[in-house]
Amino acid sequence: MAVQTDSFADMALQVKKDHRKMKWFQFQRLLRRKTALLSLIILILALLAALFAPVIAPYPDQGMGAVNLEHRLKAPGSHYALGTDIYGRDMVSRVVFGARISLFGGICIVICAAVIGVPLGLWAGYNEGISGAVISRTVELFLSFPSTLIAMAISILIGAGWSTAIIALIIPWWPWYTRLVQAEVLSIKQTLFVEAAQMLGYGKIYIIFRHLLPNVMTPVMVMILLDLGPAIITIGLLSFIGLGTQPPMADWGLMVWEGAPNILSEWWISVVPGCAMFIVVIAFNIFGDALKDILDTSG
Amino acid sequence: MKPPLIELEKVNTWFPGSKTILGKPRSWIKAVSDVSLNIIAGECLGLVGESGCGKSTLGRTVLRIAPLHSGEIRFLGDPIGTLSSKELKPYRSKMQMVFQDPKASLNPKMTIFDILKEALVLNTRVEKHAYLEQAVELLHLVDLRSEHIYRYPHEFSGGQQQRICIARALATDPRFIVFDEATSALDVSVQAQVINLMKNLQNTFNLTYLFISHDLSIMEHVCSRVAVMYAGQIVEIQDSRALFDTPRHPYTKSLKNAVPVADPEESNTLEVLKGEVPKLSDPPSGCHFHPRCNYAQDICKEKSPLKSETGDHSWVRCHFHETLWAQGTLIDN
Numbered sequence: 001m002a003v004q005t006d007s008f009a010d011m012a013l014q015v016k017k018d019h020r021k022m023k024w025f026q027f028q029r030l031l032r033r034k035t036a037l038l039s040l041i042i043l044i045l046a047l048l049a050a051l052f053a054p055v056i057a058p059y060p061d062q063g064m065g066a067v068n069l070e071h072r073l074k075a076p077g078s079h080y081a082l083g084t085d086i087y088g089r090d091m092v093s094r095v096v097f098g099a100r101i102s103l104f105g106g107i108c109i110v111i112c113a114a115v116i117g118v119p120l121g122l123w124a125g126y127n128e129g130i131s132g133a134v135i136s137r138t139v140e141l142f143l144s145f146p147s148t149l150i151a152m153a154i155s156i157l158i159g160a161g162w163s164t165a166i167i168a169l170i171i172p173w174w175p176w177y178t179r180l181v182q183a184e185v186l187s188i189k190q191t192l193f194v195e196a197a198q199m200l201g202y203g204k205i206y207i208i209f210r211h212l213l214p215n216v217m218t219p220v221m222v223m224i225l226l227d228l229g230p231a232i233i234t235i236g237l238l239s240f241i242g243l244g245t246q247p248p249m250a251d252w253g254l255m256v257w258e259g260a261p262n263i264l265s266e267w268w269i270s271v272v273p274g275c276a277m278f279i280v281v282i283a284f285n286i287f288g289d290a291l292k293d294i295l296d297t298s299g
Numbered sequence: 300m301k302p303p304l305i306e307l308e309k310v311n312t313w314f315p316g317s318k319t320i321l322g323k324p325r326s327w328i329k330a331v332s333d334v335s336l337n338i339i340a341g342e343c344l345g346l347v348g349e350s351g352c353g354k355s356t357l358g359r360t361v362l363r364i365a366p367l368h369s370g371e372i373r374f375l376g377d378p379i380g381t382l383s384s385k386e387l388k389p390y391r392s393k394m395q396m397v398f399q400d401p402k403a404s405l406n407p408k409m410t411i412f413d414i415l416k417e418a419l420v421l422n423t424r425v426e427k428h429a430y431l432e433q434a435v436e437l438l439h440l441v442d443l444r445s446e447h448i449y450r451y452p453h454e455f456s457g458g459q460q461q462r463i464c465i466a467r468a469l470a471t472d473p474r475f476i477v478f479d480e481a482t483s484a485l486d487v488s489v490q491a492q493v494i495n496l497m498k499n500l501q502n503t504f505n506l507t508y509l510f511i512s513h514d515l516s517i518m519e520h521v522c523s524r525v526a527v528m529y530a531g532q533i534v535e536i537q538d539s540r541a542l543f544d545t546p547r548h549p550y551t552k553s554l555k556n557a558v559p560v561a562d563p564e565e566s567n568t569l570e571v572l573k574g575e576v577p578k579l580s581d582p583p584s585g586c587h588f589h590p591r592c593n594y595a596q597d598i599c600k601e602k603s604p605l606k607s608e609t610g611d612h613s614w615v616r617c618h619f620h621e622t623l624w625a626q627g628t629l630i631d632n
Contacts, residue, residue, distance in 0.1 A: 011445040012431040019449040192404035196464075199364060200418055200471065201384070201391035210417075214408035 026294055036290035039283035046280050050099035063093030065248025073266050083268040085258065091272045098250035098273060103280065105166055105251075106232040110224045112170045117177025118220055122208045124178065125185025136182065139175040147172035148234060155243040162251075165235055165244035173231070180223060184216045218292060225288040229281040252277050303337035304475055304507045305361060310334045310370035310380075312353070312360045316580050328580045330356040330365075332531040333603075338475070339612065343501065343508040345522030345539060347515055347554065349576050353531040354511050358477040361509065362394050363387055374475075392421045392471035399480035401460035405452035411438070411463055412448045418470035437466040441496060458489035462496065469500065477509045482517065494521055515558050519543055524612060527551045530577050530587040535615045545630055547615040549592050552629040586618065594619055594628070 031037055049056055057063040058081075068088035076083040082091035124135035142150070147169075154168035188194065189212065197207050236253015238244035245251040252273040259269030312331035315324030330353040338344050338361075348354045359365035361372060363379060372380040379390055398404040405414055415434040419425050425433050435445045441462035452460055461481060468476050478497070482490045494517070501508060510522055518525050519539050526536045527550060535548040546552045553572045574591045577583050583590050589599035598618055606614045607621075623629055 008432050008436045008439070008445075011435045015435065015445050015448050016431065018446065022449065192398045192400060193406040195364065196396070196398070196404050196467070197417070199362060199391065199396055200421055201388045202417075203384075211406055215406070 030290060030294050033290050035286050039286040039290075042279060042283040043287060046099055046103060046283075049096050050103055053096045053100055057090075057093035057096045059090040059093045060097075062089040063097035063250060065089075065250070073262075073269075075266075076268055082272045083266070085255070085269050086262075086266075091268060094250045094255060095252070095273055095276050098252045098255060099276070099280075101162065101245055101249060102232045102235065102252040102277070105162065105235045106228050108166055109169050109173060109231040109235070110227045112166075113173035113227075114177050114220060114224055116170070117174035118181050118213075118216070120174070121178040121181025122185055122212055122216070125182040126189055126204065126208055126212065135178065139178045139182075142172055142175040143179065145172070148237065151234070151238060152241070152243060155238060160243045160246070162235075162239075162245045162249070165238045168238070168243075169231065169234055173227075176227075177220065177223065180219060181216050184219060185212050188212055188215050221288055221292060225281075225285050228284055229277060232277055232281075302340060304340040304375060305338040306371075306373040307334055307336040307361065308371045308373070310336075310357075310360060310372065311368040312356050312365050313368040314366070326580055327368075329531055329582060330579055331360055332582065334370075334531075334533050335606070336526065336533060336536070337612070338507060338509060339524075340474075340507055341505060342524055343510055343522045345518040345525035346509060346511045346528060347513065347518055347525055348528035349554075350513060351576055351579070352528045353579065354513075354528050355479050357528065358396065358479050358509055358511050362396055362477060363390075364396075393473050394475045394477070395468035395471060395473045396477040396479060397461070397464045397468050397481045399484055401457055401464050401484065402452065404464055405460060407452055410449050410451055414452075414463065414467055415448075415470050418467045422470060422472045424472060433470070437470055438463075440469065440500070441466045456489075457485055458492060461485060461489075461493055465493075465496065465500070469504070473506070475507045475509070477511065479511045480513070481510075483512065483514065490517070497521070515543075515554055527554065530582050531579055532587055532616065534588065534617070537609070537613045537615075541610075541613070547609055547620050547624060547629065548588075548617050549594055549623070549629065550588050586616070594623060 031040075053063060054060045059068075062068055066089070068084065068090075070088060071080070071084050072086055072088040074080050074084040074088070076091075080090050080092070082095070084090055085094065120135050120139075124132040124139075126132075150172040151165070151168040154171055155165055158164045158167065194207060194211055197211055202210075233253045233256070235244050236251055236255070236257050239246075239251050239254035240257035245254055247254075255273035256270045256277075259266065259271075259273075263270050310331060311329065311333060313327040313329050316326035316328050317324070319325050334357060346354045346357065356365050360367055363372070363382070367380050370380065371378055374390055374393065377390075379387065382390070409417075412431065412434050415437055416430050419430050419433055422433075431448075434448060438445060438447060443459060443462060443466070447455070447459075452463070455463065461484075464481075481497075482493055485493060497508070498521070500506060508522075510518070512518060522539045524536060525539045525542045526533050527542070527548065528534070529550050535542070535546070535551050537545075537547070542551060543555065546555060557571060572591050577587060577590065583600075585601050586592070586595070586599045586604050589595040592599065596619070602618070604616045604618045606616055608614050609620070617623070
């Protein structure tokens, strides 16, 4: 080669600069997608609403649970924009306060389940020895019972309450991630790029985190986004039977369940928190999808 | 005489076939049986054979990726056949491999720089701050441009991907590279590019190649010596020219006959071997080739033929190679 080594150094500097420009360009591309931008705004608004609930809610005391019996079951109107529930509490305030519990609870459940489940799945998929078999059998054991039943049993065992309900839901939730990741890894570990890394002399842990993990992240992200809705609903279910969020506190899932008996006459009690949940989950999905498209590197 | 870079001594690579309940293998698939072979420093040794004859497995065995059942492998005299993966580390960077499918051998989630850096880290000659510079230099060596370095593998064509794989193999500063059907997945024109690149790099860096392929016609251009493999055994080794002109083993002759000739005047039916490649879980007795050989006699069923030297670094394993040679049966007119 005729080119001198110092010119390779110059080229290296140049490509580094270009690369930084490229990354900024990618971020701009994400924001230029209208749906992605809209969903990002919705998510930020929901987060702000949760953080500043006492300031935003028209009736903060009702949002926190104060009853207002003379205005029970008011339909949406000028005074109560989205109506009132069976205790006369303003639905707007309830939904805004509920965002605190539901959003944080739902995100907490799926993230923890993924954080526990994904590494176990990576290990079980890559090692077919005894440790892998133990993980697989444990996963099958959990998956063979209805997860709500397990969560109920655990809640009863460790005591009712919002935080214990979350722990009780993480325990039956992580095996789904383990199984998803394990199945993915079984096919990825046969590929030549894994063999090439072995040929370079890299060990198990390196290959798992550098080669397998990035290649299973796409399905895991999709599953996290899809699981958010069900997670919020299931905390609500536990709350409804008295094992989760304790009644005066607002919780979207609990509100949906509370309104269910009167759905035909006082529909807003279920539909308003249901819509809130729907919008947030859809926003998460659209944003996640756009993010995936832009970061997708597999063509 | 040049010293051998790699010596294989009675190498057997067996994979467990069916297993008992306790997980012990009940039968073995004998992908490579009893192969002894020297690879001379600086040569390009071709390894040719039908699909499923164990040639890829032999390549992987040399690099200690496939499980060695028995036998010994020596790299520059050091026995590496029984080393643990930790002890193998210093040898790993000296021996690299390029695979058939370039797309599958590059991690789709890593940039070209990440891919090359992974190999450069093992090269003790490269300092930490110079990885990017070295990676750029490697890309130039394989005729790619520096602005390609932060791209992902899917943004390249098959030929470019294969050149990235070659760059990765070069990054560790190796002595020996195995090309496992490295050109089979490419278009003919791209094939030629990659082969020329391989040859240039071999001269520049004084590399030794093991070139595995099922394509006999490429062998003639690329390799200095060619080994012919059949059902897990090497049946013949000769200089690539001589192998074409004067095959000494009946199997080599039939392989050669199966290569289509680009001449419309020639008869358009090819002489094709009868029968199938034997199952490696239950290879034939004696000479593995006897059920399909036109010249087989009783002794071929009973006794496995020994190596007989036919020249410098050339040998053949056939009971009747002397008679066939004397009669000129295997030589075209």
